[in-house]
Amino acid sequence: MTLETLRAKEELRDLIDAYAYLGDEKKIPEVMDLFTQDINYKVYMGGNLVADVLGRENMEKDFNVHAALVKTYFTMNGQHTVKIDGNTATGLSFSQLKMIREVEGQDVLTDYSVKYEDNYVFQDGKWLIKDRIGYFMIIETRNLNQ
Structure with a gap:
């Protein structure tokens, strides 16, 4: 493996981690700078396509609407595998997103396992x-005890 490939892999890992960090902090304009x-951003839940957004401007609008409904985000990234081909690459990563x-005065936690x-x-x-x-593989929702 060349030094250039190692550098690209590190930069790609930093990219998906930045998506998590910035998203958790609701820094939507900075998140958009990663795209x-x-x-083209698609989301599948339960095998069904639930979102298909094209273009950074549309995505920023969608993210802002979503972020306004969420009190707190917390993301942990797991595995990240990439294949680099010059100035393009493909990647597979896994995240746990909370x-x-x-909802009706009660804090509700939704826990997503995402590929x-x-x-x-x-x-x-x-x-x-x-x-x-984004394939939302497992979705669990529960009320938080206070």
């Missing part, structure tokens, strides 16, 4: 996510 202008929302399939491009000196498919 190409023509990002969200707290208020992401990504296509990346190296553009303007940095790696960006060009396409992302």
Whole structure:
């Protein structure tokens, strides 16, 4: 493995970690900087396509609407495997995502186990996510005790 490949793998891992960190902090404009202008983002839950967003502007609108409904995000990233081919790469990563929302005065925790399939491009000196498919594999919801 070349030094260039190792560097690219580290930068790609930093990219998916930045997505988690910035998302948890609701820094939506900074999250958008991690994507190409023509990002295509799809979400599947229970095997059904529930979101298909094209373009950074549309994605920012969707993320802002969603973030307004969530009190707290907490993300832990797990495995991340990439295949690099010059200025493009594909990746598979796994995350545990927790969200707290208020429903009828009660804090409700939703815990998601997510598999992401990504296509990346190296553009303007940095790696960006060009396409992302999120497969929400396991979803658990429960009231939090206070």
